[in-house]
Amino acid sequence: MMSPKARREFGNFLFVAPYLCVFLWLLIWPLISGMGLSLFKADLFGGASFVGFENYSRLLQDPVFLQAVGNTFYFVALTVPALAIIPLFLALMLNRATRTAAFFRGVFFSSSVLSVTIVTLIWRMVLMSDGGFVANIIGFFGFDPIPFLSDPNLVMISMSIITVWWCLGLPMMLYLSALQQVPQDIYEAAALDNTPWWKQLTHITLPAISRTVVLVVIMQCVLQFQLFGQPQLITQGGPNGASRPIVLFIFEVGFRRWDIGYAAAASQILFAIILMVTLAQYFVASRREGRGR
Amino acid sequence: MSKPFGHMGWRHSLWWLALIALGLIMVAPLIWTLMLSLKSNSELLRSTTNAFHLPYTLENYAAILKSSGVFRWLFNSVLVAGLTTIGVLTLSSLAGYGFARLEFPFRDVLFVVVLFGLAIPEQAVIITRHQMFAGLGLHNSYPGLILPGLAAPFGVFLMTQYFKAIPKELDEAAMLDNASRLKVFWKVLLPLTLPAQATLGIFTFLAAWNDYWWPLISATRPEMFTLTVGIASSQINFAQTSGLGYLMTQAVFASVPILIVYVFFQKYIVRAVAGQAVR
Numbered sequence: 001m002m003s004p005k006a007r008r009e010f011g012n013f014l015f016v017a018p019y020l021c022v023f024l025w026l027l028i029w030p031l032i033s034g035m036g037l038s039l040f041k042a043d044l045f046g047g048a049s050f051v052g053f054e055n056y057s058r059l060l061q062d063p064v065f066l067q068a069v070g071n072t073f074y075f076v077a078l079t080v081p082a083l084a085i086i087p088l089f090l091a092l093m094l095n096r097a098t099r100t101a102a103f104f105r106g107v108f109f110s111s112s113v114l115s116v117t118i119v120t121l122i123w124r125m126v127l128m129s130d131g132g133f134v135a136n137i138i139g140f141f142g143f144d145p146i147p148f149l150s151d152p153n154l155v156m157i158s159m160s161i162i163t164v165w166w167c168l169g170l171p172m173m174l175y176l177s178a179l180q181q182v183p184q185d186i187y188e189a190a191a192l193d194n195t196p197w198w199k200q201l202t203h204i205t206l207p208a209i210s211r212t213v214v215l216v217v218i219m220q221c222v223l224q225f226q227l228f229g230q231p232q233l234i235t236q237g238g239p240n241g242a243s244r245p246i247v248l249f250i251f252e253v254g255f256r257r258w259d260i261g262y263a264a265a266a267s268q269i270l271f272a273i274i275l276m277v278t279l280a281q282y283f284v285a286s287r288r289e290g291r292g293r
Numbered sequence: 294m295s296k297p298f299g300h301m302g303w304r305h306s307l308w309w310l311a312l313i314a315l316g317l318i319m320v321a322p323l324i325w326t327l328m329l330s331l332k333s334n335s336e337l338l339r340s341t342t343n344a345f346h347l348p349y350t351l352e353n354y355a356a357i358l359k360s361s362g363v364f365r366w367l368f369n370s371v372l373v374a375g376l377t378t379i380g381v382l383t384l385s386s387l388a389g390y391g392f393a394r395l396e397f398p399f400r401d402v403l404f405v406v407v408l409f410g411l412a413i414p415e416q417a418v419i420i421t422r423h424q425m426f427a428g429l430g431l432h433n434s435y436p437g438l439i440l441p442g443l444a445a446p447f448g449v450f451l452m453t454q455y456f457k458a459i460p461k462e463l464d465e466a467a468m469l470d471n472a473s474r475l476k477v478f479w480k481v482l483l484p485l486t487l488p489a490q491a492t493l494g495i496f497t498f499l500a501a502w503n504d505y506w507w508p509l510i511s512a513t514r515p516e517m518f519t520l521t522v523g524i525a526s527s528q529i530n531f532a533q534t535s536g537l538g539y540l541m542t543q544a545v546f547a548s549v550p551i552l553i554v555y556v557f558f559q560k561y562i563v564r565a566v567a568g569q570a571v572r
Contacts, residue, residue, distance in 0.1 A: 009396060009397040009398065011474065012391060012395035012396055012397040012474070013391070013395075013397040013398075015387045015388065015390055015391030015395060015474075015478075016387070016388045016391035016392060016397075016400075016403070018383075018384055018387060018388070019384040019385065019387065019388035019407075019449055020388070020403065020407075022384065022440070022444050023407060023410060023444050023446065025444075026418075026422060026440060026441055027413060027418060027444040027446075028406075028410070029425075030418035030419075030421040030425065031413055031417055031418050031421075033421045034417060034418055034420060037421055090315070093308060093311065093312060094312075100312075104312055104316055106559060107316050107320060108315075108316075108319055110319075110552065110555065111319065113503075113551050113552065113554075113555045114548055114551065115503035115520075115521040115524075115551070116521070117505060117521050117522070117524040117525040117528060118524060118544050118548050120528065121326075121528055121540065121541070121543075122322045122325075124528075125322075125325060125326065125541065126321075126325060131337075131340065131341035131342075133321070133325045136341060136342050165319070226414055226416065228505075229505050229506075229525075233525055233528055247416055250416055250420075251510075254419075254420050255510050260420050260424070263420050264420050264421070267416045267419070267420060268417065270414065270417070271413070271414060271416070271417040274412075274414055275412060278412065
């Protein structure tokens with residue numbers, strides 16, 4: 001027999017139990033067994049032999065994987081600053097209670113609700129050099145089409161443009177909500193002093209919303225390190241692997257070549273990279289904040 | 294109101310010019326897609342510049358209505374996204390109430406573990422989850438498409454925060470009346486969380502509707518594709534496609550339901566990210 005207290009606590013536990021079951025079954029267990037799997041040479045057909053860290057050392061010598069890591073960092077370096085800065089300016093422009101501003105907020109957020117397959121379908125028709133929208137426009141002015149998707153030096157930049165167009169809505173909304181929290185009397189005082197607007201921006205607005213800037217940068221880092229659909233659908237990683245990110249590498253190795261131990265190892269490296277970048281930014285941000293006080 | 298860009302004459306015009314220019318860049322790809330979808334495939338084969346002028350036709354839309362595949366995908370998407378949303382709302386509300394209000398051993402440790410789950414990217418678990426589901430025969434089934442979405446910890450985090458913000462006196466008073474925990478939860482607290490339910494619901498629905506990774510590897514039979522994966526499958530065969538106009542009509546057709554949801558729930562989406570600040 002359980003004591004009344006134990007029975008009561010068991011009854012309480014039943015509220016969280018359904019979620020915890022799903023959580024442990026579909027998130028924690030696959031994570032742990034994935035770490036285990038990365039130490040095996042395994043394929044889909046049941047064959048598996050323990051190889052220790054061989055998958056990892058193979059990855060670090062695999063030029064295809066190293067190129068994918070380089071591509072991913074390059075992509076993050078292109079998109080995250082753009083997705084931290086462009087939405088900030090949009091938010092500054094749209095931070096007013098007019099119908100026009102509300103309409104444009106809706107316009108800039110609308111792309112965020114589309115799925116990656118629609119976004120890539122649309123943008124392929126914009127960027128392709130044979131009859132794409134941009135090619136038609138610049139062709140009208142007598143210029144040759146730009147090989148956005150077939151030039152290895154341009155393809156990641158094209159992916160970044162697509163991604164910024166797709167993802168800028170959410171950071172804009174986050175900035176808008178942060179701007180609403182800034183006390184208005186500071187601006188009124190600044191206006192009396194005739195402070196120019198760019199000084200107001202750097203001395204009042206930016207310090208006041210610095211936490212949101214950090215939040216946006218961390219969120220976008222986590223998101224953009226997981227780049228997959230855009231290159232998978234438009235270029236299949238080409239030309240010459242110039243647009244293959246880490247996740248596409250995992251997908252090809254795990255679900256096309258069925259070398260699942262190797263793919264599991266690559267996905268653990270991606271997890272580690274994302275975790276380290278997130279923690280680093282978090283610590284830098286909290287240290288700076290501590291010094292400010 | 295915005296101080297950086299005041300209402301002075303030339304500055305105001307500059308504001309308008311910049312907004313219209315940026316807005317045009319934003320919608321130009323969408324308009325281009327719409328124009329292409331309204332052209333006959335043979336005309337586009339000659340040159341896509343034809344899309345800039347008349348004649349326009351609805352033949353691609355008629356073709357879509359005749360093909361059954363797209364409607365099956367639409368049905369799958371509605372079902373999967375809808376059931377995922379209902380499941381997440383149910384599990385998150387129960388767990389949020391439990392973590393925020395009730396006493397049981399290891400409660401705080403368990404909550405920290407759930408928070409840690411927020412940092413796990415899909416790719417770190419997808420290979421072993423795919424194996425697990427293969428072993429259970431769940432691929433190409435609705436449970437197989439829905440279950441993974443239920444494990445996301447964000448909803449539990451959100452609902453726990455929300456329940457914590459509700460004054461404790463409310464449920465304590467009800468408890469004194471000898472109401473059961475389930476009754477307090479159902480009758481007193483749950484109605485107060487409706488704004489949070491709306492927020493969580495719309496974001497879960499959007500995420501499930503747009504999810505590409507998991508349905509791509511789990512649903513391999515065309516009749517189990519979601520709209521997102523189905524549109525991708527016609528895109529992969531881009532070179533031998535039945536026609537550009539038809540492909541773009543699919544894009545329009547697939548965006549319309551979610552854009553309608555967006556327009557309808559815009560208020561909640563804005564409120565979701567903005568607190569109550571931006572109206």
